[in-house]
Amino acid sequence: MEILMFEDSGKMLSEVALSSSSTDTLINLIDFRTGTSYTSFKQNNCFKHALALIPYPGQCDRIGLIISAQLDKSLLHIYSFQKDQVHLKFISPEKIIALAVSNKGAFCAGGTDNGKIYIWEISTGTLCKVFDAHYKKISVIKFTSDDSALISGSEDAGVNVWLLSSLLDDSVDESPSPFYTWSEHSLPITDIWCGIGSFNTARIVTSSLDHTCKLWDLSTGYLLTTFIFPTAITCIIVDPAERMFFGGGSNNLIYQVYLYRRRESSNYNAFGEEMSSVGGAGSIEDISSIDDEKGNLFKGHNSAITALALSYDASLLLAGSKDGTLMIWDISSKQMIKKFSLHKGPITNLFTFLKPPDLISSTSNLSNKIMIQPIQLFQRNTLQRSYKDNFDELHDLQRSKQSLLQFQVDDNSSTLESQISSLQSELLRVHNQYQRVKGLHDEMYQEIVNNFMANRREIENQKKGE
Structure with a gap:
């Protein structure tokens, strides 16, 4: 599906992939279907999970800005699509190593080396909350799809679920308590994925260096299924229909795990088969038996998988590896269809989204007419302290x-x-x-x-x- 959306001006928008590395200073933006390189944003050096996209308020499918937390400084860089240099620089209270932006573009959360989390309101720059979330370094932060909760993972092997309403409640002075604390992992958390739906219907997948991925029910907090892998899983992505997920391994392989399996129908109906969910009730699924014969492995990378993303229609899988290579895979055939050498080191952040209408390389005449999304300076102190x-x-x-x-x-x-x-x-x-x-x-x-x-x-x- 090459054409994804029409604008009022008649311009056709396709998809782009955005990637960054912790060893070079570039954020690369390419059309991953054609191989066209649009631009490279300069002066960036950030950790894994320390780069996020800021959508226009209320428009989740239209990205207006890029925000990244710098690896060696207490700085947040803001990039617009109308120039390849830093658009704005914000001084953060301390060095931020994990970032997340809410799906509606209202809030930005940042995690630190000492386990703190900062929450800013993007439209005003107000620092809404600072609190101790974990005992060790924050490794990843994610908002749920309805922005009702914030989920944090840490090197202390814990995952905490925080209700955003309680975090933003000014009447509560004491440190907030997590709504759920998931401590079933035994080694540092590497990635978190939040399912589509409200708080009462969504599911969460977490990955860890302990060779497991865990599926959680957000409404009850229960552990549904533990998937055991033969290697540490460094990154995960789930298809939009939540039929399967992909886990990037440190052994250079990508695992495709189905969340539903076919079973024979006992009613002898016309279809002959029906689907049942995999696992449940805290059961364990061993993924070490996945092999080439079952067609559930993606083989071709020469180094560990570090980042994963899916195309808009979930037909293509994008995988970044430790050697700076980006490979595009056709999911149905498991064939690698394109390969790019984008970075000199590990690809730590990877996103796909619709091509912005004000992208400088293809809409230079239009960029002067489209106003850059406004953003306020992030405050370093809370309202009470100020x-x-x-x-x-x-x-x-x-x-x-x-x-x-x-x-x-x-x-x-x-x-x-x-x-x-x-x-x-x-x-x-x-x-x-x-x-x-x-x-x-x-x-x-x-x-x-x-x-x-x-x-x-x-x-x-x-x-x-x-």
Whole structure:
């Protein structure tokens, strides 16, 4: 399926693949069906799972920006499709090593080396929450498809499920508790996949260096099935219909695992066969018996598999390996149809999505007419910490809130009019106080940033002088 979508302008959009490596400074964007190279974004160096796509708000199928957390600095880089250089740079509170953006483009979550998770609101840049999520380094973060929960995996072998509503609740001061804690893995978590559907219907697949992948029911938190492999699984991808999943192994092989199997019907109906789910109730499925005869292996890579992705129609499997090679596989025939040498080292991040309409190489005339998706500077402090020197103003706001809650409707019309007039005056005062506090915060933050950058330039000039 070459043509995927029509725009109002009549332009036809196809798919693109975006990849990055931890050993070079490029993010490559190609048409993986034709082999056309569109562009390479420069000045990037990020970990596995430290690059994410930011969709336009409410448009999950239209990607507007790319965000990556730098490997050696406390910096977040933002890239647009209208230039190959960094569009914006954000200074993060500490070095981020895992990133995830919600499917609707509302929130960005970042995990750190010491097990903390930061959550920002993308439209405002507000740092909504900082909390300790794991004992060791965060290895991967994912949002569920309905953005109701955040799932984190760590090198402590644990997987935690966090309700986003509780994480964003400002009325709760203490550290949040995970809704589920899954500790059945015995070695570090390598990847997490979240199924399609709401919280009550979705399934989750996790992979680990302990040679297993586990299938979970999100509504109950129960472990459904454990799949045992002959090698460590470094990355996973599930087809959109959730009929099967693919696991990339450290032994250079890709395993295709079916989640349903055919069984003979006992009713002698016209179809003769019916499908039943594999595993369930915590059962164990041994995948070590998969071989070439069953046609469930993809063989051809010369090094360990590091990243997987699927085409829009799930007919093609994209696999990146440790030697920087990207191979395109036809799933039905298990044949490798294209091969690209994109990077000098391991492909750590791999995505497929519809080609952006403002992509510079093919729509240079259009790029000047399409506005770059707006994004605000990510704050380094939470709202409460930013206002710690302005407690009087905050207390006034709280008292105003309490006075509004104490509003009582009186049968006497004159009393009611008086209360309405009083409330209008109170709301106006609260609004003015809020604007004043916000201005103080912005001024304080800008001064801190300016001082930091000035000191940094001074240190760099001293080094150059030496």
